[in-house]
Amino acid sequence: MTLTPVTPAFLDTLRTDIPERCFRPIEPRYLEEPRGHWQGQAGAVIAPESADQVAVVLRAANAARIGVIPYGGGTGLVGGQIMTDGPAPLLLSLERMTAIRAVYPEENVLVAEAGAILQDVHSAAEAVDRLFPMTIAAKGSARIGGCLSTNAGGVNVLRYGNTRELTLGIEAVLPDGRILNGLTRLRKDNTGYDLRDLLIGAEGSLGVITAAALKLAPRPAGEGTALMVVESPAAALSLLSLARDHMGEGVSAFELMHGTGLDFLAEKLPQLRRPFPENPHWMVLIDVGLARGLDPAEALETLFAAGLEEGLVSDGLIAQSEQQRHEFWEVREQIPEANRLIGSISSHDISLPLSAIPDFIERGDAILQGMGDFRLNCFGHLGDGNLHYNVFPAKGRHKTDYPGARDTVQRAVHDLVHEFGGSFSAEHGLGRLKVEDLERYGDPVKLQMMRAIKTAFDPNGIMNPGAVLRA
Amino acid sequence: MTLTPVTPAFLDTLRTDIPERCFRPIEPRYLEEPRGHWQGQAGAVIAPESADQVAVVLRAANAARIGVIPYGGGTGLVGGQIMTDGPAPLLLSLERMTAIRAVYPEENVLVAEAGAILQDVHSAAEAVDRLFPMTIAAKGSARIGGCLSTNAGGVNVLRYGNTRELTLGIEAVLPDGRILNGLTRLRKDNTGYDLRDLLIGAEGSLGVITAAALKLAPRPAGEGTALMVVESPAAALSLLSLARDHMGEGVSAFELMHGTGLDFLAEKLPQLRRPFPENPHWMVLIDVGLARGLDPAEALETLFAAGLEEGLVSDGLIAQSEQQRHEFWEVREQIPEANRLIGSISSHDISLPLSAIPDFIERGDAILQGMGDFRLNCFGHLGDGNLHYNVFPAKGRHKTDYPGARDTVQRAVHDLVHEFGGSFSAEHGLGRLKVEDLERYGDPVKLQMMRAIKTAFDPNGIMNPGAVLRA
Numbered sequence: 001m002t003l004t005p006v007t008p009a010f011l012d013t014l015r016t017d018i019p020e021r022c023f024r025p026i027e028p029r030y031l032e033e034p035r036g037h038w039q040g041q042a043g044a045v046i047a048p049e050s051a052d053q054v055a056v057v058l059r060a061a062n063a064a065r066i067g068v069i070p071y072g073g074g075t076g077l078v079g080g081q082i083m084t085d086g087p088a089p090l091l092l093s094l095e096r097m098t099a100i101r102a103v104y105p106e107e108n109v110l111v112a113e114a115g116a117i118l119q120d121v122h123s124a125a126e127a128v129d130r131l132f133p134m135t136i137a138a139k140g141s142a143r144i145g146g147c148l149s150t151n152a153g154g155v156n157v158l159r160y161g162n163t164r165e166l167t168l169g170i171e172a173v174l175p176d177g178r179i180l181n182g183l184t185r186l187r188k189d190n191t192g193y194d195l196r197d198l199l200i201g202a203e204g205s206l207g208v209i210t211a212a213a214l215k216l217a218p219r220p221a222g223e224g225t226a227l228m229v230v231e232s233p234a235a236a237l238s239l240l241s242l243a244r245d246h247m248g249e250g251v252s253a254f255e256l257m258h259g260t261g262l263d264f265l266a267e268k269l270p271q272l273r274r275p276f277p278e279n280p281h282w283m284v285l286i287d288v289g290l291a292r293g294l295d296p297a298e299a300l301e302t303l304f305a306a307g308l309e310e311g312l313v314s315d316g317l318i319a320q321s322e323q324q325r326h327e328f329w330e331v332r333e334q335i336p337e338a339n340r341l342i343g344s345i346s347s348h349d350i351s352l353p354l355s356a357i358p359d360f361i362e363r364g365d366a367i368l369q370g371m372g373d374f375r376l377n378c379f380g381h382l383g384d385g386n387l388h389y390n391v392f393p394a395k396g397r398h399k400t401d402y403p404g405a406r407d408t409v410q411r412a413v414h415d416l417v418h419e420f421g422g423s424f425s426a427e428h429g430l431g432r433l434k435v436e437d438l439e440r441y442g443d444p445v446k447l448q449m450m451r452a453i454k455t456a457f458d459p460n461g462i463m464n465p466g467a468v469l470r471a
Numbered sequence: 472m473t474l475t476p477v478t479p480a481f482l483d484t485l486r487t488d489i490p491e492r493c494f495r496p497i498e499p500r501y502l503e504e505p506r507g508h509w510q511g512q513a514g515a516v517i518a519p520e521s522a523d524q525v526a527v528v529l530r531a532a533n534a535a536r537i538g539v540i541p542y543g544g545g546t547g548l549v550g551g552q553i554m555t556d557g558p559a560p561l562l563l564s565l566e567r568m569t570a571i572r573a574v575y576p577e578e579n580v581l582v583a584e585a586g587a588i589l590q591d592v593h594s595a596a597e598a599v600d601r602l603f604p605m606t607i608a609a610k611g612s613a614r615i616g617g618c619l620s621t622n623a624g625g626v627n628v629l630r631y632g633n634t635r636e637l638t639l640g641i642e643a644v645l646p647d648g649r650i651l652n653g654l655t656r657l658r659k660d661n662t663g664y665d666l667r668d669l670l671i672g673a674e675g676s677l678g679v680i681t682a683a684a685l686k687l688a689p690r691p692a693g694e695g696t697a698l699m700v701v702e703s704p705a706a707a708l709s710l711l712s713l714a715r716d717h718m719g720e721g722v723s724a725f726e727l728m729h730g731t732g733l734d735f736l737a738e739k740l741p742q743l744r745r746p747f748p749e750n751p752h753w754m755v756l757i758d759v760g761l762a763r764g765l766d767p768a769e770a771l772e773t774l775f776a777a778g779l780e781e782g783l784v785s786d787g788l789i790a791q792s793e794q795q796r797h798e799f800w801e802v803r804e805q806i807p808e809a810n811r812l813i814g815s816i817s818s819h820d821i822s823l824p825l826s827a828i829p830d831f832i833e834r835g836d837a838i839l840q841g842m843g844d845f846r847l848n849c850f851g852h853l854g855d856g857n858l859h860y861n862v863f864p865a866k867g868r869h870k871t872d873y874p875g876a877r878d879t880v881q882r883a884v885h886d887l888v889h890e891f892g893g894s895f896s897a898e899h900g901l902g903r904l905k906v907e908d909l910e911r912y913g914d915p916v917k918l919q920m921m922r923a924i925k926t927a928f929d930p931n932g933i934m935n936p937g938a939v940l941r942a
Contacts, residue, residue, distance in 0.1 A: 107825040188897040197668035354578040426659040456923040
């Protein structure tokens with residue numbers, strides 16, 4: 001299906017239904033992505049104010065065979081929001097649909113429009129003493145529609161699930177302008193195929209999610225955070241198991257950090273306080289939120305003692321104040337920034353079956369050591385089997401000293417992930433960056449059925465062309 | 472698409488790949504359903520032993536345009552497993568694929584074949600000190616494939632989610648015999664469209680799920696159960712909110728019971744001990760599973776005291792032993808049996824936004840009172856907004872005394888559910904019973920997209936013809 005570029009004449013046809021203020025200038029921010037890997041292009045930017053207006057735009061674009069790039073906060077890391085070539089597309093920004101349409105504290109439900117900033121959703125939940133638990137580093141600019149379209153993960157998946165598990169219903173506009181009214185607040189609804197979950201995670205390639213009914217959670221009565229030094233990733237996994245035996249769902253986050261990450265922090269962000277005088281080889285951050293009657297610091301103390309007895313931990317710190325909790329989290333949250341300042345050769349957002357992680361890390365180390373003089377910073381959401389497995393230049397060298405290494409390193413890492421039954425995109429999605437990986441590693445039948453679904457929803461191929469599936 | 476009946480010649484073509492023992496006699500059990508509403512028919516029953524054999528059968532049936540009814544435990548309540556007319560179909564029973572393929576206690580994952588009995592999945596999880604939390608009354612005969620295909624719910628959805636939320640990956644055979652290898656054990660995997668959730672809940676109309684990787688949960692350190700008398704459904708909802716403020720995810724089940732149900736128990740199952748000397752008008756059963764360091768009975772005592780102070784509860788019993796917990800649950804679990812012995816005029820498996828429940832119950836009462844001399848037993852999974860809203864004859868009368876009432880009552884109830892934004896099938900699915908309801912109450916765009924997906928997966932319409940969508 002051949003697409004055509006946006007033209008001024010096409011835009012003029014929209015002006016009867018779309019107010020002038022919705023036609024936005026093509027600012028650079030729409031064409032950049034956080035890591036600066038690609039430069040996008042667009043023939044026009046339109047920011048509709050309602051699902052009906054989105055429907056008008058898509059119906060017209062579909063009739064004219066114009067590609068449409070749905071645009072949220074622009075924080076995606078895989079190029080899903082950036083079209084680098086092809087006929088100039090229409091960029092459909094959700095930035096003017098930011099309403100929190102309703103909050104139902106007694107139901108633990110919040111209905112937000114797709115353009116609502118994640119942080120604002122957090123605040124709206126907090127205002128009624130509830131929690132919207134999905135959180136990511138980009139929460140200040142990421143929009144909920146993008147979180148839904150990429151099924152965003154983050155640090156609380158262990159306890160609360162991905163964005164998918166936190167969504168009850170969606171409103172979406174299909175490529176031909178039909179509006180899917182699925183904004184239910186029901187916890188149980190077995191009436192036909194699960195279109196909600198098909199659109200969630202489809203990265204805007206099947207339609208545009210315009211609003212969602214999201215699950216809130218009660219706020220835990222008390223929260224606590226600890227850093228514990230562990231012998232190895234295997235010990236970290238045993239400690240996770242122990243923590244869940246003690247506290248069940250009370251374990252909200254369980255993050256693995258490697259000494260290399262701590263060294264990067266010391267090198268690039270020396271103002272951050274080191275938690276331990278010597279950077280340990282492996283460390284975990286444990287965050288818990290417990291029911292009434294339990295003291296989180298005491299529960300973490302008990303866990304530490306049990307871990308010590310089983311030989312899983314050798315040192316630990318338990319936050320004694322909110323300030324300390326914040327400091328511990330700061331260590332974890334600044335690692336990506338330190339990584340950025342060091343400059344990675346290749347970054348990987350991978351997931352593995354939990355029990356495969358120790359072997360994977362060992363094999364990965366050996367393979368990369370054989371490939372060149374690298375530093376490896378492996379950290380992330382251990383409780384979800386999700387590692388950010390990033391490869392850096394040796395100390396004193398720069399990524400530009402490793403020409404061509406990115407592709408070979410990435411291929412080696414993804415091959416190994418595949419061998420272990422893992423995923424080459426745990427939480428970031430495919431975007432345009434990993435379309436080839438899906439073709440290489442994905443189940444061929446899955447790929448065939450994805451193409452069949454794409455054709456059923458978007459026969460003209462106007463939705464986010466080239467993302468998820470080859471255009 | 473016209474289907475043709477199964478013939479002996481067709482069966483003979485399968486004998487090269489399918490062992491003789493897989494060809495089963497057409498026993499009455501395959502053609503009945505639990506409530507005895509319909510009588511099914513089948514031209515043959517085949518019970519394959521592997522996904523490859525399922526693929527052989529489907530490929531051949533697809534080529535010959537023969538309808539295929541996937542058959543699990545036969546416990547479904549909406550006729551999804553029963554084809555009453557049309558060309559004699561092939562019944563594909565999963566009864567010979569019962570293996571628990573693997574258990575990964577350290578990952579909290581279990582891989583089961585579709586024919587595994589739910590109770591056996593429970594046992595396999597318990598054997599490694601884990602919990603597979605999805606449980607339904609039919610657990611002794613329901614098979615996991617049927618639970619997946621209907622996205623079964625039950626009493627623990629409040630805490631652990633429906634079957635969908637408890638599934639990590641599936642293996643499935645598509646109507647043309649292609650095998651979808653999606654048996655991942657990953658917690659995070661954002662690599663393309665969510666085919667897993669499309670097949671879950673599709674009631675065998677898009678393909679046959681042959682195995683699944685299921686999430687296990689750590690077993691709570693301590694469990695407790697209470698019965699509390701509440702003033703009204705509104706008070707019950709406030710009590711639920713309070714319980715979750717106190718115990719967070721620790722609230723595993725929150726079941727509403729009406730005095731009518733307790734009267735039915737007294738009338739039909741008098742050997743069951745009455746929990747309270749006088750049957751209360753409304754009562755809830757609360758089940759909790761808490762972390763180490765908390766005493767469940769004490770936590771329930773604290774909750775009761777807080778509920779008393781807020782005027783939500785007027786009486787209560789807290790189980791002091793496992794035996795008593797069992798007795799309390801027995802009250803809840805025997806209500807459907809008492810209902811069966813009374814004989815309902817019409818039963819409804821509905822869900823509502825939580826905050827709409829009190830109004831719905833009041834309006835429903837008024838409407839039904841205006842329609843005839845009925846007794847109403849409304850009970851169920853209040854925490855999920857899921858009510859079993861069942862209408863019975865007046866005392867001393869029989870359902871046969873109300874000719875034609877079933878259709879009018881059902882229509883009135885479903886109309887009201889629809890008005891409140893609820894679902895006419897919360898956990899049982901559509902089967903063949905509710906295909907018309909979907910057409911009447913469902914979003915038209917949803918229905919169109921369901922048909923498009925059906926065509927993409929099953930262009931010849933061989934899979935469970937007439938279930939979910941009109942054939």
